[in-house]
Amino acid sequence: MKPSHPEHAAPAHGAAMQQIAPVICYPVDGLPRPDLAPFRAARAGWQKLSETLVPARDARCFDLPAGHFFRITSVEGPQVGDLNLWNAQDLHERFYSGKTRALHGTHLSTGDRMWTAHPYLRPMALITDDSLDWYGFDAFGGAVHDVIGTRCDPYTHNLLSKGGQYHHCCHSNLTRALADARALPLAEAERHVHDVLNVFMCTGFTRDTGQYFMKASPVRPGDYLEFFAEIDLLGALSACPGGDCSSEHSSDSAACHPLLVEVFRPLAPPAGWVSPMVNGYDRSHGRNG
Ligand SMILES: [Zn+2]
Numbered sequence: 001m002k003p004s005h006p007e008h009a010a011p012a013h014g015a016a017m018q019q020i021a022p023v024i025c026y027p028v029d030g031l032p033r034p035d036l037a038p039f040r041a042a043r044a045g046w047q048k049l050s051e052t053l054v055p056a057r058d059a060r061c062f063d064l065p066a067g068h069f070f071r072i073t074s075v076e077g078p079q080v081g082d083l084n085l086w087n088a089q090d091l092h093e094r095f096y097s098g099k100t101r102a103l104h105g106t107h108l109s110t111g112d113r114m115w116t117a118h119p120y121l122r123p124m125a126l127i128t129d130d131s132l133d134w135y136g137f138d139a140f141g142g143a144v145h146d147v148i149g150t151r152c153d154p155y156t157h158n159l160l161s162k163g164g165q166y167h168h169c170c171h172s173n174l175t176r177a178l179a180d181a182r183a184l185p186l187a188e189a190e191r192h193v194h195d196v197l198n199v200f201m202c203t204g205f206t207r208d209t210g211q212y213f214m215k216a217s218p219v220r221p222g223d224y225l226e227f228f229a230e231i232d233l234l235g236a237l238s239a240c241p242g243g244d245c246s247s248e249h250s251s252d253s254a255a256c257h258p259l260l261v262e263v264f265r266p267l268a269p270p271a272g273w274v275s276p277m278v279n280g281y282d283r284s285h286g287r288n289g
Contacts, residue, residue, distance in 0.1 A: 001209050026102050033111045038270035039128045039228055043069065046264040052237075054081070056256035059173035059238035061181035062263065063088060064229040066275050069128065069264040072199050072237060073224040077257040078244035080201040080217050081237045082151045082170035084178075084194055085114060085124055088232040091182075093120045093278075097147040097195040106204075107143035109133050113230075114197060121279040124233060129226035132200070135218055141204035142215055145225060149203060149212060151196045152240060157250040166250050170196065170238035177236045199225055199237070199259075201245050216246035230276055237261055 046069065052062045056079070064070050064085075072081055087093035096117040104112040109130045113123040132144045153171035157164050171193055179189035200219040205212060242249030243256040 001211060004209075028103060031103065034113075034126060036111060036128060038272055039126065042266040042268065042270040043264070045267045047267075049263040049265045051263070052261040054237050054239045054259045054261060056239050056243075056258055057168040057173070057241045057252070059170070059177035059236055060261070061177045061234060061236045062261050064125075064227075064233035064235050064263060065265075066229050066232045067266070067269045067273070068229050069226060069266065070229065070235070071129075071224045071226045071260075071262045071264070073260040073262065074200065074219045074221050075258055075260050076221060077255065078200075078217050078219050079257040079259055080219070080240045080242060080245050081199040081259045082174065082196040082240055083199050084174050084196055084236040086192065086234045087116065087120075087124070088234045091192045091234070093117065093124075094192065094194050095124065095197070096121070097197065100197075101147040104147075106146055106148045108145045108147060108197065114227075117194075119279060119281070119283055121281075122276040123230045125227045125229055127225065128228050129224070131223045132218060132225075135202070137204075138202075140213070140215070141207060142202050142213070143204060144200060144202050144218065146198045146201055146203040147195075148205070149196070149198050149201065149214075151193070151238070152242065152249045154250070161250075164250075166241075168241050168252070169250050170240050173238035174236050177238070181234065181236070193236075196238075201240075203245075214242070214245040217244045219244070228270070235261070 052060050054060045085095045093116045096115050100115045110127050112127050114125040116124045135144050137143045151170040154166055154169050157166050174193045175190045179186050200217050202217045203214045239259045243254035
């Protein structure tokens with residue numbers, strides 16, 4: 001956290017430096033936003049392939065075949081979810097929240113894509129609808145569906161609570177779900193759990209200290225976030241023990257609710273859609289042979 005009383009005086013050029021306007025790190029002009037019309041047209045007549053009810057303070061895995069849509073829907077009460085996505089054939093190719101944030105900003109909505117980790121770096125899912133897109137950024141700088149948080153985990157809880165043992169953080173929920181889905185030992189499954197898309201969570205950074213904050217999610221039963229799977233995916237969703245994340249997580253004190261995941265098969269793939277290839281970089285890293 002930046003000190004409120006810095007130890008070093010600003011140099012002569014300090015004020016001028018602070019006044020320089022920022023430059024966008026990754027101009028996405030070379031990365032055109034997808035035309036959503038063919039994806040939306042492909043919804044007509046879609047058939048539900050499966051549905052999974054994720055219990056409160058727990059997680060479940062689900063298969064998301066390439067070319068299918070999936071929706072995460074709030075049921076029963078306000079609840080946030082922590083989403084992990086992997087290539088169904090190779091768990092090492094997983095969601096890369098940091099690069100997704102660098103490309104699309106701190107919070108995702110319709111038209112944004114979720115990207116896979118190096119050395120694959122390709123779109124794995126496209127957000128095709130978001131019933132909370134009306135929220136935008138509030139007066140505190142808060143917005144919904146962030147890629148700035150990590151996932152609540154028992155190690156951070158242990159540090160901050162001076163030795164606490166809590167077993168239903170999203171990290172542990174996702175670990176158990178993946179272990180069950182792929183018959184993996186817990187320790188091996190845990191290595192595949194990664195930073196999440198915080199579905200429905202309302203978060204930001206405080207303006208004065210730059211600290212990560214959360215506040216009550218605006219999500220209500222019936223609200224949903226809809227995706228299109230660009231490659232064959234395995235998904236895992238945890239219904240966070242923070243509930244609507246209005247007060248605390250990493251405990252059983254918050255009111256928690258299940259989340260519904262539905263997978264839909266379109267009658268035909270969206271017109272013009274092709275499943276993306278892995279990244280085109282040659283991986284020589286400047287060395288020949
Ligand atoms: Zn959580």
